[in-house]
Structure formats: structure tokens, C-alpha cells
Amino acid sequence: MTEDPYAAHRSLLFTVAYEMLGSATDAEDVLQESWLRWSAVDHSQVRDPRSYLVRVVTRQALNRLRTVSRRREDYVGEWLPEPLLTSPDVAEDVELAESVSIAMLTVLETLGPTERAVFVLREVFELPYGEIAEVIGKSAAAVRQIGRRARERVAARQPRVRVSRSEQQAVVERFLAALETGQLQELLAVMAPDVVLIADGGGVVAAALAPLHGSEPVAAVLARANRVAAFSTAAVWLNGAPAGRIELDGEASAVSLVVEDGLITRIYAVRNPQKLAWLDVPAELAR
Structure with missing residues (x-):
């Protein structure tokens, strides 16, 4: 049939x-x-x-x-767009992975x-x-x-430079490790001075209502989150790229990063629980 x-x-x-x-x-x-x-x-x-x-x-x-x-x-x-859990295979099609990235969708x-x-x-x-x-x-x-x-x-x-999957993965791992420790200097070391943090809480959970600019303010916010809540991180594949899943007091957040020259230039943090339904089963994407 x-x-x-x-x-x-x-x-x-x-x-x-x-x-x-x-x-x-x-x-x-x-x-x-x-x-x-x-x-x-x-x-x-x-x-x-x-x-x-x-x-x-x-x-x-x-x-x-x-x-x-x-x-x-x-x-x-x-x-911010709804993040999708994807398999590493999606990254094999570079054009597809770029087109569904949180940065591109934004x-x-x-x-x-x-x-x-x-x-x-x-x-x-x-x-x-x-x-x-x-x-x-x-x-x-x-x-x-x-x-x-x-x-x-x-x-x-668009980001000025396209980075390799291995470089993206390495920076994501450094970032998540720095988040786990909550140490300001470790966070500062992985971010560009002009990094921008964009958070989406949708008015449902706490999140900055406007983009936060600069490595010092961004690092301070991230380090404080580690101290005030039960905190854990995990490396995942979101929208065809290495990314992070963060749990704050049992509430999930999805974090996607833009990396240029080995440093993070943008952080997209989706906290609105209404947008996180696609974090448990990989989405089937094709073109």
C-alpha cells in the first residue's frame, strides 16, 4: 500500500x-x-x-x-521562539540547522x-x-x-561568524559548568564583553522584561540564580545545536547560545512553561 x-x-x-x-x-x-x-x-x-x-x-x-x-x-x-529538542543528526544538514536556530527564528x-x-x-x-x-x-x-x-x-x-559544532559544544559545556559553580569569574571568562541576555517568561514566571547588556550584569544575574534556587544544568540539543536545559526549583528553562570567536555573544533563555512542551521528545525536522 x-x-x-x-x-x-x-x-x-x-x-x-x-x-x-x-x-x-x-x-x-x-x-x-x-x-x-x-x-x-x-x-x-x-x-x-x-x-x-x-x-x-x-x-x-x-x-x-x-x-x-x-x-x-x-x-x-x-x-522568543518555542525551543525544540532535536537529535544531533539535524546538525548534519548545516543549512537546516541554521534556519531553525533560535537566533535565526528571532x-x-x-x-x-x-x-x-x-x-x-x-x-x-x-x-x-x-x-x-x-x-x-x-x-x-x-x-x-x-x-x-x-x-x-x-x-x-545574523551572527557574523558561523562556528563549528565542536566549538559550539565546547563553549556550551564551559558555560554550563560555570553556571553550576555560580562563580562570576568563570562566567565572565566564557562571555564576550558586549554579551546580550534575552529572557522570555511571558509574564508567567520571573524573567527580565528587556534585554540585558554587558558581561558583568549578565554574569551577576546568572550567578544569583544559582544561589537562590535549587539548580541543575544538562547539555541538550535544541534547534539543531548544542544548548542547555536548566532546572530552577524544578522549573525548566531552555538556553540557546550564539558563539563568536570562542565567546558567547547572545543568550536566549526561554522560561515560559507554555513554550517548553517540546523539550522531552525530539522533533522530526526535514527539508
Whole structure:
């Protein structure tokens, strides 16, 4: 019996929706809506199921993105993407791992819905401009222009240097070891002077409402957390990269790092428990 195309391409479709939305929960809702539309179609009339399904999911994700964009404007504090537990295999596809990183998804939040759709479909999934034009209802020429603007905006905000997986892993391990001890000097030694800490508590748990700048203030906050709560750390793979899981008095946090020249330049700490449902079972990603 031939496998249903929706089931065969589900990992790809989830990845498209997740990169569009930065939320696994919203991505799952989009996939459910897309499956209902797929189940109502005469499959014998669909020449290229993969392309057709990507178009359906993208349209649904665009609709959802316009809705959640308004919701995020009222979010308490900084909004960060939902972290995903992933297997180390995801990192083997460097482009995929970079595209689903917390850093990249945070950058994509600065794009408008249409820009984000064009960037994801073209730069990550390499869809032809003509197909993207069908999805968003614009000409291929307009899509090219939108894509160029999106690339420029993303490039201006991306980390300057791409580090190897082994270097990322080594820095993550140093950082987690420093957190375990709570020693200021050890934390300072692993962070760049201009490091930025961005925390997402969503108004549900305690977290800084604005980014914290500078190694000394960031180290002081992290060292204090170690002293005031039952504290443990574990190295995990999040969004295709080595990262950390921290337990504070039994409450989990997911920590992703941006590393440049052997030092941490950005720390993304997701504390909102509503965003941590995907930390126990690895997500299936594909492109």
C-alpha cells in the first residue's frame, strides 16, 4: 500500500510551518488545518503532492502568522521562539540547522508575514520564484524583490561568524559548568564583553522584561540564580545545536547560545512553561 503523501512529507511540512511561525504549537495547528484541506481534495488530480502540500501549509501559516503577530504585540516582556529538542543528526544538514536556530527564528520575527514566507520558501526550501508567487498571490518579479529585501534584513542581523559544532559544544559545556559553580569569574571568562541576555517568561514566571547588556550584569544575574534556587544544568540539543536545559526549583528553562570567536555573544533563555512542551521528545525536522 502506497504511503499517503501527507504522512510521507509531514516532517517537511512541520518544519515549514515552524520556521514560518516560530511556534511548534501553532505549527501543529496549521498542520491539522492543512490535513483537513488535503483530505477533501481529489488526490488523483494533484500532480506534485509535495509542492501542493507545501503551498497549502504556507498559506495556512501565513493566515496564522497574521493573527499571532497581533497577539505577540501584547506579550509580556520579550517574545522568543518555542525551543525544540532535536537529535544531533539535524546538525548534519548545516543549512537546516541554521534556519531553525533560535537566533535565526528571532531574526525572522523582524520580517513581515509575506517577507518571512518568501525568505523561508526560497532561502531554506529553495522553491522556485514562480511557485512562491502562487502561494502569496504576487508576481514572480515582486517575489524576487521581496526576497532580496528579506535577505538583506536577515544578513544585517545574523551572527557574523558561523562556528563549528565542536566549538559550539565546547563553549556550551564551559558555560554550563560555570553556571553550576555560580562563580562570576568563570562566567565572565566564557562571555564576550558586549554579551546580550534575552529572557522570555511571558509574564508567567520571573524573567527580565528587556534585554540585558554587558558581561558583568549578565554574569551577576546568572550567578544569583544559582544561589537562590535549587539548580541543575544538562547539555541538550535544541534547534539543531548544542544548548542547555536548566532546572530552577524544578522549573525548566531552555538556553540557546550564539558563539563568536570562542565567546558567547547572545543568550536566549526561554522560561515560559507554555513554550517548553517540546523539550522531552525530539522533533522530526526535514527539508
